[in-house]
Amino acid sequence: MDFLPDSGEDCRGAGETMTRRPRRNHTPAFKAKVALAALKGEKTLSELAQIFDVHPNQITTWKAQLLDSAAGVFGNGSPGAGAAPVDLKALHAKIGELTLENDFLEGALSKAGLLSAKR
Numbered sequence: 001m002d003f004l005p006d007s008g009e010d011c012r013g014a015g016e017t018m019t020r021r022p023r024r025n026h027t028p029a030f031k032a033k034v035a036l037a038a039l040k041g042e043k044t045l046s047e048l049a050q051i052f053d054v055h056p057n058q059i060t061t062w063k064a065q066l067l068d069s070a071a072g073v074f075g076n077g078s079p080g081a082g083a084a085p086v087d088l089k090a091l092h093a094k095i096g097e098l099t100l101e102n103d104f105l106e107g108a109l110s111k112a113g114l115l116s117a118k119r
Helices: 026-041 045-052 056-073 088-112
Strands: none
Touching: 026 045, 026 056, 045 056
């Protein structure tokens, strides 16, 4: 049995070259949808890969990422609890400083005749 064509060429037609598939960027929502479908286990990875047109290894990766970060969804405390604490004393000091500076500049401009109308 001879598997190669007699001419020594490959199976592509004359002048044909392989084209690369453009790199696709999937949205987080799409990744979550695919990973959740894989977690349900109703279909095999091969079936899901055909349905969503992605490689089975990619589905496995997204599924693992979903499982690793799932605990963050049920994190402790309120959603704003993770934010850095705000130093109110420093903010009030800055407000006072800026108010004093604005008042000074307003007085200087009005004396120079450059500020005609009050805001």
